[in-house]
Amino acid sequence: MIVESNVVRFDCIQLDNGATLAPVDVAYETYGELNERKTNGILILHAFSGDAHAAGISHETGKPGWWDNMIGPGKAFDTNRYFVICSNVLGGCRGTTGPSTVNPETGCPYAMSFPVITMGDMVRLQKMLLDSFGIERLLSVSGGSMGGMQALEWAVSYPDRVVSAIPIATTTRHSAQQIAFNEVGRQAIMADPDWNEGNYYGRKPPARGLAVARMVGHITYMSDDSMREKFGRRLRGKENFGFDFDVDFEVESYLRYRGSQFVNRFDANSYLYITKAMDYFDLVNGHGSLAAAFECTRARFLVTSFSSDWLYPSYQSQEIVRALRSRNRDVAYVELLSNYGHDAFLVDVAEQTDLIRGFLASTYEKVQ
């Protein structure tokens, strides 16, 4: 399945911080066919470093989408039945307007003059995209990690537009530890002199700072167990310790490689803006309690978490479930057993596939 990204431009978007962004582009991909009544639309929401290329093989790069094991004919999000849409988030660097976009008023990239954005802003832009398709109600909104935050934001902000929501390995608000890990990443980027207060476009980007930030991220995405299985204390291309500061262990080599690769596909300023939006996200805000926040929701929920995920631990998903149940909302919860840590939602998909397939089928029946 060869797929192509599209870009749609909107005149402007109003942001939560009071600013207006004009114009605003959204990069997106679609898979499957929208039915006549437009009742089979599913919005897939990507995680922090994801993009609109969720499934199929990219016409441009030849690479599979980030959730290709979950989206396609016969897969969890079955494109023989459903029309699946995925867009790059506002503030991103993969086709949607973000800090690397040229500000038409100045002719220069926004850089740090880009307004600070929120999950609410990201979701508002997604709603504009859905409006352009004429889709009044989404059969489902689903995503893991930051994508799960957006699924929750959709269900609370646009209750009439969402039949079901599948937030995976996520939270209604970051804990101090989650904010702390994001802050370390931001500080690593801003400590790099090449960051230059965000003005590095057309020059040398803050590659070293961004690589360090990504290395921290990768540790948090894996579990102690999965790192042991994947690397253990194996040495890299040597029989004994080098007694120097070159790579000794395979895990060092992996982290350095992943850090350096990330620089080629991600913009450091987008890192700052998107992690800030995650840290700001708090579903309780303006509602007094999580249960009150869910008061207005009309969606069915399937909430999942992974046993070895210590970045978004199961207790955070269980808080969602408790609050929904306290308002008698329709919610199913499963903690999936996996060794893969937070990465599990991307890689350990067998049981996840069964769960989501069944949940979507029963939801789809109700709207037919």
Add this chain to the structure above:
Amino acid sequence: MIVESNVVRFDCIQLDNGATLAPVDVAYETYGELNERKTNGILILHAFSGDAHAAGISHETGKPGWWDNMIGPGKAFDTNRYFVICSNVLGGCRGTTGPSTVNPETGCPYAMSFPVITMGDMVRLQKMLLDSFGIERLLSVSGGSMGGMQALEWAVSYPDRVVSAIPIATTTRHSAQQIAFNEVGRQAIMADPDWNEGNYYGRKPPARGLAVARMVGHITYMSDDSMREKFGRRLRGKENFGFDFDVDFEVESYLRYRGSQFVNRFDANSYLYITKAMDYFDLVNGHGSLAAAFECTRARFLVTSFSSDWLYPSYQSQEIVRALRSRNRDVAYVELLSNYGHDAFLVDVAEQTDLIRGFLASTYEKVQ
């Protein structure tokens, strides 16, 4: 109790990597009185960023020692009964020879020409210090984290010199995850242009890289729970999000402060060398198995870990206990309940005090 640091110089030390370091200084402090038979000596081993100032009030800085709540008259390590010694590790930057020391052959600091050192080297230097006191057998060796590694190394390398060992919140070898966190810290330092391949003495040190490294460290020293209790999502000096990249959350402020403060008391090259020594440490090396490594030991052991410590999780302490028991060694193990994460061995000392006091008293009875 006002205390002063002392420094003793040795002609040279042979290192595990084959090099010789000459001369070598050791900074140390002592508390209490050595008895006539020299049977009441206890060696305290500091953690990664610690130093020789373990107890009392420093004559020089007016600050209490890093384990002052555990060492002193009537405390866990009771200086009315025992003679307590603590020295700064080889490779350190607090009085003992390390990368910031001037190489007498060149007249310049060693910097990265300092030899890569091991836990074995650190312990060998401590043994030279003990020899200078004429202490043939230590009543106990004890420390948390990296200090615990040294306690284990002592028991295995010098079995006739150690009556008992108290390794706390430690491991016999770093897991891939532990290596990974250390590697991120090293990369953060080496990514800072001010690091300048280690040649920054007399110039601007790599303060930003070292601060980022320390921030990562602090997250790993605390638990998810203790960060929630200490910071939650509280904002710092503001009612609402700033919608900018200044400090919003208290946890951000704390991390930035601790990161920036660290630069004043720690040398970035010591960070590199000491974390490398921790990553290299593997008690199994040369023995085939952990049980075989403990075969030669003659010490009694008290092994403790903390329930919320995810950096040195309890399973690592339990591996020590299993291996010792498999050789029928005298070992007691307690997992202490604490919310403080890895920091618990420094701050949550009530139950730890009872345990250690009793263990030392019964050990001391046997040698009288």
